[in-house]
Amino acid sequence: MSTPSVSPIDLARLRRSCADCSLAQLCLPAGIDRGDLGRLDELVKKRRPVARGDRLYRAGDPLGAVFVASEGSFKTVVVSESGEEHVLGFHLPGELFGLDAVGTGRHRCEAVALEDARVCELPFASLAQVAGQLPSLQRQLLRVMGQSADRDHDLVEVLSRRQACERIALFLQGLSDRYRRIGQPGEEFSLPMSREEIGRHLGLALETVSRGFSRLHEDGIIEVRGRRVRILDPQALRAQTQGCEADMARARARGGRA
Amino acid sequence: MSTPSVSPIDLARLRRSCADCSLAQLCLPAGIDRGDLGRLDELVKKRRPVARGDRLYRAGDPLGAVFVASEGSFKTVVVSESGEEHVLGFHLPGELFGLDAVGTGRHRCEAVALEDARVCELPFASLAQVAGQLPSLQRQLLRVMGQSADRDHDLVEVLSRRQACERIALFLQGLSDRYRRIGQPGEEFSLPMSREEIGRHLGLALETVSRGFSRLHEDGIIEVRGRRVRILDPQALRAQTQGCEADMARARARGGRA
DNA sequence: CGTCGACTTGACTAAAATCAAACCCGGTGG
DNA sequence: CCACCGGGTTTGATTTTAGTCAAGTCGACG
Numbered sequence: 001m002s003t004p005s006v007s008p009i010d011l012a013r014l015r016r017s018c019a020d021c022s023l024a025q026l027c028l029p030a031g032i033d034r035g036d037l038g039r040l041d042e043l044v045k046k047r048r049p050v051a052r053g054d055r056l057y058r059a060g061d062p063l064g065a066v067f068v069a070s071e072g073s074f075k076t077v078v079v080s081e082s083g084e085e086h087v088l089g090f091h092l093p094g095e096l097f098g099l100d101a102v103g104t105g106r107h108r109c110e111a112v113a114l115e116d117a118r119v120c121e122l123p124f125a126s127l128a129q130v131a132g133q134l135p136s137l138q139r140q141l142l143r144v145m146g147q148s149a150d151r152d153h154d155l156v157e158v159l160s161r162r163q164a165c166e167r168i169a170l171f172l173q174g175l176s177d178r179y180r181r182i183g184q185p186g187e188e189f190s191l192p193m194s195r196e197e198i199g200r201h202l203g204l205a206l207e208t209v210s211r212g213f214s215r216l217h218e219d220g221i222i223e224v225r226g227r228r229v230r231i232l233d234p235q236a237l238r239a240q241t242q243g244c245e246a247d248m249a250r251a252r253a254r255g256g257r258a
Numbered sequence: 259m260s261t262p263s264v265s266p267i268d269l270a271r272l273r274r275s276c277a278d279c280s281l282a283q284l285c286l287p288a289g290i291d292r293g294d295l296g297r298l299d300e301l302v303k304k305r306r307p308v309a310r311g312d313r314l315y316r317a318g319d320p321l322g323a324v325f326v327a328s329e330g331s332f333k334t335v336v337v338s339e340s341g342e343e344h345v346l347g348f349h350l351p352g353e354l355f356g357l358d359a360v361g362t363g364r365h366r367c368e369a370v371a372l373e374d375a376r377v378c379e380l381p382f383a384s385l386a387q388v389a390g391q392l393p394s395l396q397r398q399l400l401r402v403m404g405q406s407a408d409r410d411h412d413l414v415e416v417l418s419r420r421q422a423c424e425r426i427a428l429f430l431q432g433l434s435d436r437y438r439r440i441g442q443p444g445e446e447f448s449l450p451m452s453r454e455e456i457g458r459h460l461g462l463a464l465e466t467v468s469r470g471f472s473r474l475h476e477d478g479i480i481e482v483r484g485r486r487v488r489i490l491d492p493q494a495l496r497a498q499t500q501g502c503e504a505d506m507a508r509a510r511a512r513g514g515r516a
Numbered sequence: 517c518g519t520c521g522a523c524t525t526g527a528c529t530a531a532a533a534t535c536a537a538a539c540c541c542g543g544t545g546g
Numbered sequence: 547c548c549a550c551c552g553g554g555t556t557t558g559a560t561t562t563t564a565g566t567c568a569a570g571t572c573g574a575c576g
Binding site: 204207 | 531532533534540541
């Protein structure tokens with residue numbers, strides 16, 4: 001599954017419909033019956049290609065559409081007045097983003113492709129309108145917004161950890177779960193983002209991120225080579241998530257419990 | 259219970275309707291015409307009293323209702339497996355909370371009254387159902403969910419600040435704005451939460467919070483006595499928000515530097 | 517007036533930021 | 547094929563910052 005060598009056949013299939021999309025169950029269409037899906041299908045601009053570094057929207061832009069990464073990953077970032085940027089989130093295929101404008105009508109952050117990618121684009125106004133007519137879509141839209149809030153929520157949980165290694169472990173854990181959800185191996189994946197971006201996401205210096213990775217490596221919990229990551233001991237990773245004391249506790253308990 | 263002296267007249271007025279509520283413009287009814295408001299009115303359990311420390315819901319509870327603080331403040335907290343708690347947010351009168359269950363159908367955090375308070379309670383299922391019939395309510399519901407996400411967003415921004423004093427300044431700034439929005443003076447207010455709770459919100463030790471307040475006090479930016487806060491120099495507070503270098507820059511710009 | 521809890525302050529310690537230097541690897545061009 | 551970039555990454559030494567532990571202080575309330 002390298003970057004798309006887009007044959008005409010592929011192209012045709014790509015534009016087909018949400019119903020045929022491999023991500024459908026993770027995306028907005030989940031739980032919407034095939035009949036109603038047609039309505040949704042009509043409004044989606046499907047699988048538009050986006051080059052690495054391209055911005056889908058900028059802070060201040062009026063709410064136009066929400067997006068689903070269909071191939072490749074994105075980041076959403078806020079740039080503070082002082083110029084430094086914080087990465088609010090990373091968005092893997094099947095994940096919806098761009099909802100940050102729903103509150104005020106204007107985007108608060110900008111969305112950037114981390115690699116050459118594709119997005120599906122849904123004009124928000126039409127989406128909301130159709131949702132008013134299709135209860136199943138409304139339900140799903142609310143759920144998706146909720147899930148998006150849950151992800152922010154997760155980030156808060158990460159950032160509230162004091163120890164750098166906890167944040168990093170939690171970050172890897174989260175990525176692993178999310179990769180697994182989209183049908184890719186959760187134990188081995190390659191990071192679409194740089195150490196610096198991870199740092200800007202976790203509120204850590206990039207060196208600290210690197211050291212964290214190295215530390216987890218030394219401890220035999222993960223294997224890292226550049227952006228390639230393999231999780232060797234998921235349980236231990238989870239333990240790191242709970243802080244080092246918890247880690248100790250686990251080590252102690254190792255004799256007694258499975 | 260024994261909160262404010264509730265005369266029969268008050269009681270009658272309190273139960274009246276959303277249309278008459280002083281918070282209506284901040285709350286769900288905003289932008290909904292009077293006719294439709296009746297529909298909403300029917301489902302709201304209005305101004306139920308809640309004692310300090312009471313929980314409106316716990317983590318794991320199924321999504322039943324969303325809440326609006328109508329009097330007094332609340333906090334939402336997540337308790338990690340290791341027992342420590344993090345305060346996700348504080349909720350002032352007119353602010354809606356409890357949406358954290360929309361994504362999964364179960365609450366991820368618990369909501370606790372910080373003081374004797376009152377809440378309006380909206381059964382979520384009915385709300386969603388009525389929203390399907392009233393486009394204006396649907397729009398408003400989406401907007402309110404978006405605003406709630408924006409607040410999470412703000413918290414992320416706070417937590418991503420490295421300097422403790424930046425976090426604290428941003429926190430006070432935010433509170434000030436929010437108090438102003440609900441028609442209370444933004445320059446002088448009293449904190450409904452303890453230093454410890456602020457710490458658990460900002461990811462800081464309570465001592466650090468206290469020191470931060472003291473520092474801002476010394477610098478003549480705020481006045482603090484216990485939970486009473488007055489903002490003396492809003493501009494300087496804003497500067498603190500941007501980090502100490504920005505602060506320095508401002509000091510220099512003041513005309514004359516040592 | 518004494519007690520208790522919340523808050524402040526101080527001294528010390530642990531952790532991460534910063535500064536600075538190597539290192540590794542994919543790509544380029546000789 | 548190999549030398550040589552250059553970005554991203556790792557690692558080391560030092561400094562800064564916030565956490566921790568431990569006294570005190572303040573203030574509300576019985």
